[in-house]
Amino acid sequence: MTSALILIDLMPRIIDMPVAPHSGEEVLGRCLRLAEAFRANGRPVVLVRVDRPGVAEQPPGSGFADGLVQPGDVRIVKHTVGAFHETGLDEQLRDLGVDTLVLAGLVTTMGVESTARAASDLGYELEFVADAMSGFAADEHDFTVERIFPRFGDVHDTAHYA
Numbered sequence: 001m002t003s004a005l006i007l008i009d010l011m012p013r014i015i016d017m018p019v020a021p022h023s024g025e026e027v028l029g030r031c032l033r034l035a036e037a038f039r040a041n042g043r044p045v046v047l048v049r050v051d052r053p054g055v056a057e058q059p060p061g062s063g064f065a066d067g068l069v070q071p072g073d074v075r076i077v078k079h080t081v082g083a084f085h086e087t088g089l090d091e092q093l094r095d096l097g098v099d100t101l102v103l104a105g106l107v108t109t110m111g112v113e114s115t116a117r118a119a120s121d122l123g124y125e126l127e128f129v130a131d132a133m134s135g136f137a138a139d140e141h142d143f144t145v146e147r148i149f150p151r152f153g154d155v156h157d158t159a160h161y162a
Contacts, residue, residue, distance in 0.1 A: 002044075003098065003127070004038075004045070004102070005044070005046065005104070006102065006115065007034075010065045012065055012066075015065060021138040027106060030129070030158045031068075031132050036162075039070060039072070046092075049078070081114040082115045084115065084119065090122055100124065100125040101125070101127070102128075104133050109141070120152050128145065128149045130155050133145075
């Protein structure tokens with residue numbers, strides 16, 4: 001079994017948004033630690049960011065957060081909420097022999113959940129890092145982590161991986 005860490009939308013303009021129950025900076029810090037642990041164990045790290053379709057220039061803060069990208073990481077640019085649609089992500093994961101995805105990032109009920117649902121449809125095993133993601137509201141995040149994600153896979157905290 002090969003697992004990959006999928007980090008969703010860790011971009012300055014999204015990190016700076018008001019999210020709860022964890023701040024964007026807290027989520028970023030936990031995701032950086034997760035990425036270090038995965039890299040140290042030779043497991044793939046996939047970084048996903050969104051480009052707004054149909055605009056000539058992306059808004060400021062649309063790149064990956066400082067310090068996130070490391071050599072060997074898979075980088076995906078999506079144009080929809082989820083990370084799989086027309087990005088080549090599935091093919092890259094299959095080429096790496098990945099069958100389990102560990103998901104974290106921003107925001108819980110959008111990019112993370114949408115990516116998880118598509119991944120489940122594609123047959124991946126799923127794990128979620130509850131304290132390494134956050135939502136537009138704490139109750140939305142909590143509901144998704146407690147009621148939705150357990151239907152798709154296992155829910156853990158950062159300490160489980162580091």
